[in-house]
Amino acid sequence: MKILAFDVAKKNGVAVCRKGKITNSNHFLFKSHKQYYEGICKIIDCIKPEVIVTAKPNRFYNTLFNHAQYIGLIQLAAEQRGIDVFLLLDPEIKGWAFPGQKKVTKQEVIDKYGGATDDEADARMMALFADAKIVTEDK
Secondary structure, X not given: OEEEEEEOOXXXXXXXXXXXXXXXXXXXXXXXXXXXXXXXXXXXXXXXXXXXXXXXXXXXXHHHHHHHHHHHHHHHHHHHOOOEEEEEOHHHHHHHHOOOOOOOOHHHHHHHHOOOOHHHHHHHHHHHHHHHHHHHHHO
């Protein structure tokens, strides 16, 4: 199963996972909702994922509000293409990735999962989590 993961933040990370391996990842920044929507549509159309994953928003009000808007655009683009979107819980992802650790730094995520930015590393971690959990539980 080809999984496309979006780490939604001020800057965004994206990663593709297939059979437990990251096959592609990057980071991006769009300046408007229109640019964001058009950009994610291009990414989705290029990657042609079977599933899209992103983390549920869970931070401060302004961040929560912005995340919800961007996640809505991801869901709209996915729905138009008949692709399921799974909203994941950040603590569950990090608990899986770093068992027994209460706090995880951005640098630790980059060191373990790679990527040029923490957003890209988060997307890589999320894609691998989804591959391990969603694909395994789906079978």
